[in-house]
Amino acid sequence: MRTALPxxxxxxxxxxxxxxxxxxxxxxxxxxxRNLPFHLKLEDLGLGAGDPLSxxxxxxxxxxxxxxxxxxxxxxxxxxxxxxxAEDSARExxxxxxxxxxxxxxxxxxxxxxxxxxxxxxxxxxxxxxTKQAADSALSRVWPDYRKPCTATQIGRHxxxxxxxxxxxxxxxxxxxxxxxxxxxxxxx
Numbered sequence: 001m002r003t004a005l006p007x008x009x010x011x012x013x014x015x016x017x018x019x020x021x022x023x024x025x026x027x028x029x030x031x032x033x034r035n036l037p038f039h040l041k042l043e044d045l046g047l048g049a050g051d052p053l054s055x056x057x058x059x060x061x062x063x064x065x066x067x068x069x070x071x072x073x074x075x076x077x078x079x080x081x082x083x084x085x086a087e088d089s090a091r092e093x094x095x096x097x098x099x100x101x102x103x104x105x106x107x108x109x110x111x112x113x114x115x116x117x118x119x120x121x122x123x124x125x126x127x128x129x130x131t132k133q134a135a136d137s138a139l140s141r142v143w144p145d146y147r148k149p150c151t152a153t154q155i156g157r158h159x160x161x162x163x164x165x166x167x168x169x170x171x172x173x174x175x176x177x178x179x180x181x182x183x184x185x186x187x188x189x
Contacts, residue, residue, distance in 0.1 A: 009074040011040050012043065012059075012073040014055065014076075015042060015044050015079055016045060016084070016113070018076075018090075019114075019150060020113055021044050022149050022154065023150070023152075025151070027178075029152050030031050031181050032184075033104065037104070038074075045078070051084055052080045053094055055078070056102075061105075062153050075177070075180045077106075077173075078107065080108060082110045083131075083139075105173050108173070110128055111132055114136050114139045117146070118139040118143075119170070119171075121143075121165060124178060126150070128149060164178060165178070
């Protein structure tokens with residue numbers, strides 16, 4: 001008699017580009033290694049979309065297409081850089097409203113993915129470089145051999161779950177993602 005495999009709750013993670021896909025793949029690997037009951041569906045939103053609004057629109061269309069044939073996602077997250085925010089504040093507000101209206105939680109990487117990565121290192125948790133160049137420079141000091149884009153394996157060699165938890169302590173949307181996939185669990189007192 002065959003034992004039925006437990007159903008894994010699907011979580012959608014939209015990724016601004018290949019760097020975020022590598023990072024989300026690392027999260028997926030940790031979920032699998034711990035045999036947590038979640039399936040992370042990663043989507044690269046870098047092709048065919050330019051700014052946050054167009055990436056959110058693309059993510060919404062992909063979720064609708066996927067959910068048409070499967071069960072609904074238990075969570076919807078999207079990694080976006082703040083340096084990609086349009087100069088047009090109306091477009092920025094429209095992007096945020098559209099994400100909220102469609103149950104997407106935006107994990108803003110301020111200003112870039114490289115700054116987000118840097119904050120995983122001890123003592124850098126709250127460092128906010130003002131520009132992409134400053135973020136790249138700061139990351140190179142703590143991760144000298146970093147090359148874009150990193151694979152999940154490369155991320156795992158340099159960053160541990162402790163680093164992700166450090167970032168989550170200062171980024172509520174990321175904390176929510178880690179909790180929703182079981183990588184942060186509240187301890188009973």
